[in-house]
Amino acid sequence: MATPKHSSSSSPSSFTSHFIIVLAIILLQYSGNIVTVSSVLLVGLKNHNNNNVHHRRPMLQANQSSCALFMGNWVHDDTYQPYQYSCPIIDPEFNCQMYGRPDTDYLKFRWQPANCQIPRFNGGEFAARMRGKSVMFVGDSLGRNQWESLICMISAGLPAASPTQIIRGDPLSVFKFLEYGITVSFYRAPYLVDIDSVQGKRVLRLGDIRGNGNAWTGVDVLSFNTGHWWTHKGALQGWDYMDVDGTLYQDMDRLVAMERGMRTWANWVDSNIDTTRCRVFFQGISPTHYNPSEWNAGSVSTAKSCYGETMPTTGSTGYPGIYPDQMKVVQVVLSSMNKPPFLLDITLLSAMRKDAHPSIYSGDLTAEQRANPDHSADCSHWCLPGLPDTWNQLFYTALFFLH
Template identity: 80%
Template sequence: MATPKCSPFPFHFITLSLLLHSIIVSSVVLVLRNHHHNNGGYHRSPMLQTNGSYCSLFIGTWVRDETFPLYQYSCPIIDPEFNCQMYGRPDTDYLKYRWQPANCQIPRFNGAQFLMRMRGKSVMFVGDSLGRNQWQSLICMISSGISASSPTQITRGDPLSIFKFLEYGVTVSFYRAPYLVDIDAVQGKRVLKLDEIRGNGNAWTGVDVLSFNTGHWWTHKGTLQGWEYMEAGGTLYQDMDRYMAMERGMRTWAKWVDSNIDTSKTRVFFQGISPTHYNPSEWNTGGTVSSTSKSCYGETMPMTGSSGFPGTFPDQMKVIEAVIGSMNKPPFLLDITLLSAMRKDAHPSIYSGDLTPEQRANPDHSADCSHWCLPGLPDTWNQLFYTALFFLH
């Protein structure tokens, strides 16, 4: 039970009826293989047919490939916090890995083909900075496949940033909504409205391809917390169990999708939780811890030979599974959690923009082990997004 705190707002005490589904995970690998196995579109395992057989896109290994990366760090859309090579990262091996599913080859990304298939249409990423990571990656991947003289236009804003490939009439946008549900200002305080989404949802209508993500901001506290109060059932709360709050917000989002999206016209994706690598003691690397640091700093190679999920399986992912599994119109789950968990080498670390010499000298406190370098891992997310968008039926 969440307890309201005295404030200028009118409060009353009620019992908040939020039932968080219990998901018992006896084997994480089994869970990952069974994400999509029961009924409905969400439960079907994302399979790509090849030579009469099938394979799961999200179970596999990382293999070295000298044809990578697909673009260079000079791509002008990349934010400083993602541009590791520009800000001094000395190694480049992390750019040379390709995701190889268990028993099939996925099609190589082709920027020109993407634009021709999407001519006159729109793509929008909705969520937090991991969505922005993927948005910038996709723009760079597309741009590398077309003439540099092909006209483009960018409009940056908050919450909406828009990039247009004018020759093709294709729009690729990012809408910042870390919680998906609305945040409103009430008497100078930010209120996270777990039951309301119309303010954000109005911006998502009419888009041809929507890709959502949420998760990390639900657990932020202190200066990183994005609200002063939560509101549920008409009552304001200073705090509550964060995973219960996330589920309530996710169910509001799910109802909006089921009620407002015509899936015959709009493709909907949901990105799995992007893992962090702040605690090397959690990394399963065959019984040894390869890092001498307390973060991803100095890591240069993916994990190999893991017999299970490397690290701690994100609790936010259990909430996402429960909510999406109950939807009438479930989105395609871009299940990047396991394959990303293996990439402790792919974070910006201390090469995330203009850090001071003091910050760079203290990576245990300043290394970014949450976002990802560009070029880098989000390119694989988009390779799988491309595969699911055009090659899965």
């Protein structure tokens, strides 16, 4: 699971903006810290008609008004919930309604990007377009969060009798929509690079990804994520030693280690992925909400977690909290790639959703844990149905409507 800790960084206080229309990315610079906000120029999505949106083919045009896909606001909307909590693929730790969450308003907010409308997810349309193809999410449990959401969203758009198959394993789990020949997989690799067992010790190979990478070849759509596990310490740490060029270290600066590992991954993508046949995405860092003082600036709060939060953050003039240091590493590495993936930049929009975590409504908690939310609330992962459905709506938009 993602770490119940925050990484610290300075809060940005001012910015200068500039456009670089390369792979549709806008860079906003906050006091020397570059905050990447992927934006796209969506011609044909602005003021679209929902009835025919799936028949329209928007194109990128630099001379038209732009839609900042990952900048906007959450608006209340009672009309849309893509699936029910009875979707059988949802892990207990994400199934908040099944495990007693009493409120439902967190399900009734729609992401509204600046200056455009985006198509609602259509599971039947997704299946038809992806017939015979494969999608794989690679990374940690935040990737699994999105993987399960996507399966439920596709399933909700297909007939109940449409045959499916699931094969759960570690590191690879595969869900198949048999009628369409579609596979939607999750490959667990929280660091992306390899971990080997050497004399009973776990060695994190910062310069080696061949073991994991072999499983990712031949996939039509790849979506990667990493970040949270790099800061784990103590019992949550996933390795005993780090290997750098043949030398073993018991520890090192975690962000330096993450950058080394991500550069190994980036070199693998640049060398092994044919981007004419494989679409590559990278999921931005999913924020946590363990410190109410970060989103309640100036107020005194006795709470110590996201427990009891039922509404998104509103009226913020900047990033609501501490911008993740790991995201800065992601930006630096992606900007250096020859074939950079599409950045699914969900960090800011997710930071506004302090209300959307499982908190104590997670299936693996005991009664004693539920009675002590300050120590047991999960403010890292997200409820399903919930926020990852928006990630997938944006994934859907980028996959089918941006060219």
